[in-house]
Amino acid sequence: MLVVLLGPPGAGKGTQAKNICKNYKLFHFSTGDILRNEIEKNTEIGKKIKSIINAGQLVSDEIIINIVEKIVSINLKKNNGILFDGFPRNLDQANAFHELLNNIEKKIDCVLHLSIDKNEVIKRIKKRAVEENRKDDNTEVLKSRIDVYLKETSPLIELYKKEKVLKKINGMETIENVSLNINKVLDLIN
Ligand code: ADP
Numbered sequence: 001m002l003v004v005l006l007g008p009p010g011a012g013k014g015t016q017a018k019n020i021c022k023n024y025k026l027f028h029f030s031t032g033d034i035l036r037n038e039i040e041k042n043t044e045i046g047k048k049i050k051s052i053i054n055a056g057q058l059v060s061d062e063i064i065i066n067i068v069e070k071i072v073s074i075n076l077k078k079n080n081g082i083l084f085d086g087f088p089r090n091l092d093q094a095n096a097f098h099e100l101l102n103n104i105e106k107k108i109d110c111v112l113h114l115s116i117d118k119n120e121v122i123k124r125i126k127k128r129a130v131e132e133n134r135k136d137d138n139t140e141v142l143k144s145r146i147d148v149y150l151k152e153t154s155p156l157i158e159l160y161k162k163e164k165v166l167k168k169i170n171g172m173e174t175i176e177n178v179s180l181n182i183n184k185v186l187d188l189i190n
């Protein structure tokens with residue numbers, strides 16, 4: 001099963017991703033976690049992307065696609081599938097993803113769109129800034145991450161709606177209820 005989690009920063013993707021991967025034995029592929037790890041280890045990629053991530057901008061598609069190709073080929077056979085958390089994030093990435101899956105005769109089974117209000121986004125990220133100390137969780141950078149989401153990522157909602165794989169999930173409910181609603185959707189596919 002190949003599942004994509006789509007939603008603005010602070011929608012609860014990370015929290016729900018953990019539940020989904022545990023319940024359905026999927027590999028959790030978080031591009032954000034992988035990129036932050038590269039920065040922490042100060043790798044060549046890490047050095048290149050540090051300032052981009054800390055400014056709330058998108059890392060180049062080339063770097064992302066390379067990572068995706070590697071992760072997909074390693075993890076596809078090992079698990080019951082993969083949960084893509086934070087990818088694709090723009091139309092070019094979605095097209096490259098489509099091509100990559102086509103080549104291995106796979107397709108996306110479901111895109112979960114976690115939706116929340118803008119005010120709630122700001123409230124949640126401010127709380128997370130205190131708890132997790134992420135450099136990109138401050139008000140100024142958050143503004144650009146929201147802008148990037150609206151401009152670059154949100155068009156994917158229409159794309160996947162057209163492809164009939166989109167399921168909208170209300171991210172304003174409690175963590176438990178969001179999780180239950182996701183399970184209802186994925187039980188029908190699994
Ligand atoms: P959030 O969704 O809460 O903003 P993520 O952990 O998914 O956080 O991503 C953090 C940052 O990592 C993004 O702001 C961006 O700079 C970078 N990033 C993550 N995924 C991608 C991607 N698919 N393409 C480009 N940049 C990405």
